[in-house]
Amino acid sequence: MPFRLPASRINWTNSAFLIGTFLVTCTAVPLYLWNYGVNWFQLALFLFFFIGTGLSITLGYHRLFSHVAFQARWPVRLVTLIFGAAAFENSAMHWVSDHRRHHKHVDHEDDPYDISQGFWYAHMGWILFKLDAEPPLDNVQDLRKDSLVVWQDRFYVLIAVGFGLLLPAVLGYLYSGWLGALGGFLLAGVARVTAVQHMTFFINSLCHTIGRQPYSDRCSARDSWIMAIFTFGEGYHNYHHEFQHDYRNGVKWWQWDPTKWTIWTLEKLHLVEGLRRVPEEKVLLSQLADTRRRLNERLECKQTVINERMRELLKTSDAKLHQLGERWAVLKAQYAEKAGALKHEYTERAVAQYEEAKAALAEIRREVQQALRLLELAPAAV
Helix, strand or coil, X not given: CCCCCCHHHECHHHHHHHHHHHHHHHCHHHHHHHHHCCCHHHHHHHHHHHHHHHHHHHHHXXXXXXXXXXXXXXXXXXXXXXHHHCCCCCCHHHHHHHHHHHHHCCCCCCCCCCHHHCHHHHHHHHHHECCCCCCCCCCCHHHHCCHHHHHHHHCHHXXXXXXXXXXXXXXXXXXXXXXXXXXXXXXXHHHHHHHHHHHHHHHHHHHHCCCECCCCCCCCCCECHHHHHHXXXXXXXXXXXXXXXXXXXXXXXXXXXXXXXXXHHHHHCCCEECCCCCCHHHHHHHHHHHHHHHHHHHHHCCCXXXXXXXXXXXXXXXXXXXXXXXXXXHHHHHHHHHHHHHCCCCHHHHHHHHHHHHHHHHHHHHHHHHHHHHHHHCCCCC
């Protein structure tokens, strides 16, 4: 039987745009650079639109509108909606609806970009083909109350074309005429759109395929510091799926997360507020539970050859982690009881209890790190 594309199942608008911009980026852009080179203005224009649209997706579409990880004043919402549209990834209303369903049904058939249907499908196949009926926008009632989001949804195409393609061309023309307009259109317009879109697509595909799972294995999401570099901090995807309402993806101070730093800066400028953070104890306890799971998997796997010394070390580490987890639960309950019941009369005793709890957290952190080092030394399963 000859192979035939299911024409009725192809989203021709999305396919033409995604494939067209990719082909132009791979052909016309190199030809332009070969013939005319690139000057500082065009490079600056590309970086401005790349950072502006990229952050508008990660900070605006994702952490602000999808997860309500913080609240933002109207200037921040307006800018992220305009430049988010310029990324050509749909209106915020539709983007958020898809993303919320992704978190609710991750790795299942109702997940819009379900990785279990293949890398290509999760990357962009779900956009190119209409495999299922368009789901109702029944999970974005909060956004329907935001007049700016409603405005952007109504005029999405005009905003996207105007700010995403025409504005770079106009700025290029103002700097160096028609040749500059062509350069602005190709570099800060088409090539930048391609780069930002695939930056987002790789979170849905690569970060559900390759990387570490230090917080949970309940879904396919993984942490990748390499992807974090190219996606403004979105690469710490295992953490994000475990704690999706945290305004940080890179929770460690040293993890590359420009989106987190931008939100923090905007808070200092009083443009955003209500930054949501997962308590350190919750993050550590999640790591503790996952480390214990990995230790037990290594110990119970009959195909893994472990010498007696290493086996004893792993067992001891697991027992210590279990003991620390139970101790922390008791300390937390005792502190809550004392702080609530004794109020101001025994403040010093309550503070002492709290200091003991902090010391227990520090011990948990050290033991988790030690257990992870043991796991690296122990042979992996065959």
